[in-house]
Amino acid sequence: MYLEIKKAHIGYTTPLISNAHADLKLGDVCLLIGNNGVGKTTLIKSILHQLPLLDGEILIDGKNVKTLSVKEIAEHIAIVFSKAAVPQHYTVEDLISLGKYIYYPFYFELKKEDRDEVAHIIEELDLKQYQSILLKNLSDGNLQKAFIGRAITQNSPIIILDEPTTHLDEKNKITILKTLRKLAKEQNKLILFSSHDWRLAKEFADKIWYVKDKTLYTGIVEDILLQHDELTNASLFQIHESFIPPYISAPQFHKEMLYSLLQKNFPKNLSSLSFEFQKPFWVITKDSTQYRYESFEEIINFIKNIHQY
Incomplete structure (x- = not known):
């Protein structure tokens, strides 16, 4: 297993999630679901070691996250939060190119293969007509797609997305989720994304992590949906x-x-x-x-x- 959670108590002074056990392998697409305030974003921050566990451990490729440097975590995990600072004078192409940052010194020039990869991702996300547009002039939906593009170009084995489809219409939502699933299956990426919509799991995910009553329920999508009637009732x-x-x-x-x-x-x-x-x-x-x-x-x-x- 590439991402493992073992006996983890997740929260601040008191646990939002208690005694959590979960694991995912490369190639898995997993939906993280639960009501507002149950600890979904807190769980994501714990995986990134932005928030230390109250107890237990989280492992990435067999290594405890608390032993990894920020750079090492970035090499393993690309992240897209639902709210992010927007670099006002960057274009779409500039932002997506930033995904290569961890592989170069602070000032760098992309190699031809990197530029080709950025161009391919822009095409995949249907952003070609916006590639030279300043981020501040984009719609919320296209801005979200650009941030997701940056995460994809980072080429980390894990991509975590916090509410990635919030600002997207149905067409763009499907574009994003199809692209993510294709990445998982063709490039052996582990995709973990949070949402309130269980239907996304049924159509696009292999696994569900469901947070309820301080418990993390995990399993195959169809099993979890049938075991928790409130999700579909x-x-x-x-x-x-x-x-x-x-x-x-x-x-x-x-x-x-x-x-x-x-x-x-x-x-x-x-x-x-x-x-x-x-x-x-x-x-x-x-x-x-x-x-x-x-x-x-x-x-x-x-x-x-x-x-x-």
């Missing part, structure tokens, strides 16, 4: 305590959409209804009578009529 977002859901038979996404629609519009008991999605219709059963509706607007009007809203 739409009732997590219920806003009316009086709402009792109906039976819903549908693909997961459609089920979540219907659940959300019903619980925010009807704060009452809907257990006398059942819904089954038969594309493109929703079949609603009430008192052995079936009704077919194609749109959610029709469903709202139907329920309003039967409950005399």
Whole structure:
């Protein structure tokens, strides 16, 4: 294993995460997930040895991080934080080129193979039209992509990203995650990224690290999602305590959409209804009578009529 956490207590004066055990190998893509304030960023800082452990140890390639210099950690790990200082007079190409900094003296000129690599990464991240643009003139999404590009050019075996898709639209989010997974599989990189969206794990990650109640749960994505119903259960977002859901038979996404629609519009008991999605219709059963509706607007009007809203 290339990254190992052993009996680690992670936090400041008191642990945010207790007795953590986890490991990842080169080639793994892992999502770090958990609510705000549970210790995700603190865990990342501990891996970087920016914050010492309260107890236990973290190993990189068999070496305890507390024995490594800042330069040695940078050679092992490239990092992208969700908030970073923006060098105002740098272009996109300048920033991405900085990933080579750890391999050269402070003042350096890139070799041709380095420039070619930077150009390739700019192309991969769909930033070519912005490569000469000053960072201060970029959108939040393209700025985030440029910082990720810098981490990629660092050529470290581990890339850690703290909320890397926060400012990205869906197209750019997929571009970034596909690029990261390709890196992991084709260049044997270990990718660890944090997010609030479990769907990203299902589509792009191999492993999950899930922080809840001071515990770090780890494993294969599908195992962790099935073991922790709250990650995928739409009732997590219920806003009316009086709402009792109906039976819903549908693909997961459609089920979540219907659940959300019903619980925010009807704060009452809907257990006398059942819904089954038969594309493109929703079949609603009430008192052995079936009704077919194609749109959610029709469903709202139907329920309003039967409950005399």
